[in-house]
Amino acid sequence: MKSEPNAYSIDDLKRDKKTMWDGVRNYQARNFMRSMAIGDQILFYHSNCDVPGVVGLAKVVGLAYVDPTQFDPSDKHYDPASKPEDPRWSLVDIGFVKKFKRTVSLTELKARADELGDFALTRTGNRLSVMSVTQAQFDLVVSLAVS
DNA sequence: GCCAACGTTGGC
């Protein structure tokens, strides 16, 4: 899952312990969240910053439910087209697991393309804020963080 | 700040 550290960083999650992953307004990303299970592990990625990359781990602590911000006109992600009787957008609750001692940068991930295989995060033009990762890819990223 | 790669919108 991606976040701009200016908006919400791994340090923010560490402080909060858990958070509602609100504001996702992309159907594919939403569908990924709807398919999540409690305990699913998450790579936490910082985008739009000095060193984009995976900075830590989180996990799913609450199954998908209606994202309340879609109905709030004062919210940045307000969606006037979404009706309470038929909500468009969902979110999950995620909990802090750990912050890596070092960032596993996007550059580094691209350099490991052979080992990672078809990795959603490094696919060209991928702008999804929530995407899937295989266990093998997850394990490789974690191993890079501690190496 | 630039720009490529998207997803969405809306006219037709």
Add this chain to the structure above:
DNA sequence: GCCAACGTTGGC
């Protein structure tokens, strides 16, 4: 249903 225009994302 097509597609141009537009807005957004995000690396660089």
